[in-house]
Amino acid sequence: MKSLARRTSALAQSDIRAISHLIRSTGGINLGQGICDMPTPAPIKAGAHAAIDEDCSIYSHYAGIEPLREAILEKAQRYNRIPATSPEEVVVSVGSTGAFVAAMLSLFDPGDEVILVEPYYGYHRNLLDLLGIGVRTVTTTLPDWAIDLDAIEAAVGPHTKAILVNTPGNPNGKVWTREELVSLVDILERHDLYALTDEIYEYMLYDGREHVSLAALPGAWDRTITISGFSKTYNMTGWRLGYAVGPERLVAPMGLVNDLIYICAPVPLQHGVAEAFAMDDGYFERMQADYARKRTMLCTALQDAGFGVPWPQGAYYVLADYAPLRTRHAGYDDDRQAAMSLVRDAGIGAVAGRSFFENPADGSHLLRFCFAKEFPVLEEACDRLRSAFAR
Ligand SMILES: Cc1ncc(COP(=O)(O)O)c(C=O)c1O
Known part of the structure; x- marks a missing residue:
């Protein structure tokens, strides 16, 4: 048969989806994909x-x-x-x-x-x-x-x-x-x-x-x-x-x-x-306050676990440096392997850093975590990170 359009030949399932799939099949917590699991406000649904x-x-x-x-x-x-x-x-x-x-x-x-x-x-x-x-x-x-x-x-x-x-x-x-x-x-x-x-x-x-x-x-x-x-x-x-x-x-x-x-x-x-x-502006104030708390929860848990953590200025992601883990744990040689190992060791999904750079090597020490999660889910994720990498 004739080939498909050339423009699709380089398309592949993104790393984000692959990790999401693995997390679903192992019952872990997905901090990879940038989806928020909080409810949609009632007036919008109504x-x-x-x-x-x-x-x-x-x-x-x-x-x-x-x-x-x-x-x-x-x-x-x-x-x-x-x-x-x-x-x-x-x-x-x-x-x-x-x-x-x-x-x-x-x-x-x-x-x-x-x-x-x-x-x-x-x-x-x-x-x-x-x-x-x-x-x-x-x-x-x-x-x-x-x-x-x-x-x-x-x-x-x-x-x-x-x-x-x-x-x-x-x-x-x-x-x-x-x-x-x-x-x-x-x-x-x-x-x-x-x-x-x-x-x-x-x-x-x-x-x-x-x-x-x-x-x-x-x-x-x-x-x-x-x-x-x-x-x-x-x-x-x-x-x-x-x-x-x-x-x-x-x-x-x-x-x-x-x-x-x-x-x-x-x-x-x-x-x-x-x-x-x-909806009144209080909605945005409450949302900001919640995300600020969530940012603190995740960033401190990652720091406690040994990651290098640049605290984000906005949005709801942390692009953290997992390289310090390498000296104490096996399976953290590059970002793809680290994302897989993190599912195995902590039951946490994160995105390999290479997805965000032209040259994969530039992101090879990084993993992206999303903190747009309900508080109890994020708390559980933070506990898992701390206990998996307790020093
Ligand atoms: C920077 C950025 N732009 C756009 C989107 C997708 O937005 P939408 O759902 O409105 O298409 C995302 C989703 O993760 C995003 O991170």
């Missing part, structure tokens, strides 16, 4: 139930139902301080991933290049690859994953069209500072580049850090597509609802692409999530 009962069952406008686009616009103005003025500047899609795909298809031709900051979120890397878009990486390192703006500028080549900014970031919790973003705008302007931002963890910040949206800074709006979603903020990764905000020139074509590939986001669920905007 809104979706009502919409189903009222037969809101037909396609909506391809860019989303009007009340949801209005609510997102208002949130983008108020929380993100983005100078959007019209719901025409909002596209609701099938997760932030759907918005990202629509943005890529409407902005890039095969052969165009995007700058990615390492460690990166693997889906960004792999989706760019799938669509034939080139990637230029700029590495950040410990202790604080500071952005080397000279390195970003040096990475701009003749085919570079955009940079991707993920703040707060997965996998390392890096929160871009206002100063870093202001300097980035200079680079965007000097080299006539676009920016795509992924701000899905925008409400998860620690130690008083602020979330700054690039599009809010002078000079950035015209060239920035801001992408976010509901999966993480409202514990609803399976609902598949996200959105993009940007100037009409950039998001109107995205809407047309969104129409072609999805027609629209699931309509009863759009009605449900619209209810999120009526």
Whole structure:
């Protein structure tokens, strides 16, 4: 038979899924995959139930139902301080991933290049690859994953069209500072580049850090597509609802692409999530406080177990250095082996560090842990880590 499309030949099941599978079959605790197991807020569920009962069952406008686009616009103005003025500047899609795909298809031709900051979120890397878009990486390192703006500028080549900014970031919790973003705008302007931002963890910040949206800074709006979603903020990764905000020139074509590939986001669920905007700000404060406690629980347990732990600035992951374990335990020679050994020794799933780097060697001493778990589950995971590696 004839071969399948070349673009799929390099696709493989991600390490994250492989570990999740192993954990399921051994009854361990999965701190690998970035899924939150907390409940979706009741008003959102009630809104979706009502919409189903009222037969809101037909396609909506391809860019989303009007009340949801209005609510997102208002949130983008108020929380993100983005100078959007019209719901025409909002596209609701099938997760932030759907918005990202629509943005890529409407902005890039095969052969165009995007700058990615390492460690990166693997889906960004792999989706760019799938669509034939080139990637230029700029590495950040410990202790604080500071952005080397000279390195970003040096990475701009003749085919570079955009940079991707993920703040707060997965996998390392890096929160871009206002100063870093202001300097980035200079680079965007000097080299006539676009920016795509992924701000899905925008409400998860620690130690008083602020979330700054690039599009809010002078000079950035015209060239920035801001992408976010509901999966993480409202514990609803399976609902598949996200959105993009940007100037009409950039998001109107995205809407047309969104129409072609999805027609629209699931309509009863759009009605449900619209209810999120009526919830008071106390929701975010409670969520932040809970995640801050969870971060402390996991980071101290990992430290007690002997890991090197850079405490994340935002999001809900810890990219920890397991290399110190090597001297006392067998089976921790590289990150893939370490992820397997951790399931065996502690019944804990984590993600091999190589998934986040262009050169696997750069992540070979790292494992990513997710702390978006119910308190009792996380407590049990922390106990397991401490007792497996008690010194
Ligand atoms: C940085 C980042 N962006 C996007 C997503 C996926 O978001 P969505 O569920 O809205 O597609 C994830 C999920 O882990 C993520 O970590």
